[in-house]
Amino acid sequence: MTDLIRIFPAYEDVFYDDIENHKKYFLPICSINLKMIDPSEDQWLHIVSVKEIYEGCVGENKSEYHTQFTKADMFGFDVIDGKYKFDADWNYFSAHTEIFPEDYGKNYSDAEIEYNMNDAMYQLKKEYYQKHNKLYDRDFNRPGLEVYDIRRLERLRKLTFEDLEKDGYSEYAEKRLQNKIFGIFEELNTNALPLEECNFGGENLIEKPFKADGTLMDYIACLEGYDFQQNSADQVFLFYDKELKKAVICLEYT
Numbered sequence: 001m002t003d004l005i006r007i008f009p010a011y012e013d014v015f016y017d018d019i020e021n022h023k024k025y026f027l028p029i030c031s032i033n034l035k036m037i038d039p040s041e042d043q044w045l046h047i048v049s050v051k052e053i054y055e056g057c058v059g060e061n062k063s064e065y066h067t068q069f070t071k072a073d074m075f076g077f078d079v080i081d082g083k084y085k086f087d088a089d090w091n092y093f094s095a096h097t098e099i100f101p102e103d104y105g106k107n108y109s110d111a112e113i114e115y116n117m118n119d120a121m122y123q124l125k126k127e128y129y130q131k132h133n134k135l136y137d138r139d140f141n142r143p144g145l146e147v148y149d150i151r152r153l154e155r156l157r158k159l160t161f162e163d164l165e166k167d168g169y170s171e172y173a174e175k176r177l178q179n180k181i182f183g184i185f186e187e188l189n190t191n192a193l194p195l196e197e198c199n200f201g202g203e204n205l206i207e208k209p210f211k212a213d214g215t216l217m218d219y220i221a222c223l224e225g226y227d228f229q230q231n232s233a234d235q236v237f238l239f240y241d242k243e244l245k246k247a248v249i250c251l252e253y254t
Helices: 019-025 110-132 151-158 161-165 171-178
Strands: 005-007 026-033 044-050 074-080 083-086 185-188 218-223 235-241 246-252
Touching: 019 026, 019 083, 026 110, 026 218, 044 074, 044 083, 044 218, 044 235, 044 246, 110 151, 110 161
Parallel strands: none
Antiparallel strands: 005 026, 026 044, 074 083, 074 246, 185 218, 218 235, 235 246
16 A cells, blocks of 8 residues: 555544544545645545434535535535644534443434444444455445344444454455555546546535635545445545645535
């Protein structure tokens, strides 16, 4: 893996301040140095996802907290010293209840359970990556995680990366990872092409980060969200504007 890409980076390396709140809502997936696209640009950017992905669009019912670059399934960040600062009010998010083992007997909504499922799966796949230096590429067939109550969270949290190592071989999963750029990206826009000219053109994005002059931010990369959490967007897009010092993440479902 090139030293210009960092997989599962630490929160402290991704977010500029208020680590506690950024950690409450976001999942750091990878960091990219723009030298990969332009050798003269020594700038770190980050692809992040969110924990509360479950049904509908994140933030769709919180329009009062939307900003120019934070809307439904779109999250804007100020880029400060190579790190991110969320550009909207934290009330933009809906789910943030952490479920502790001693509270499994209480009643929780599906959204609250899935928020915790996403975090637990992220931690599990992060441990697997740190052990094997590659994304999880086996057959994750566990019917016990498909039940519709809190038991699925309890069962997921009991899994370790050693359990994943025992999973069956999957030719499909192996080839899928082999086809990814650097084993992670669906697309890395090294030619700095306009979005509409790329293989992943964002046709199903609900919102796109248009600037005040009506032009679209530069498209940097996209990857498949399911490699990192339980429920996710099919594609997670990263956009960036150097003058505005803004990075934007967009979620796409296809």
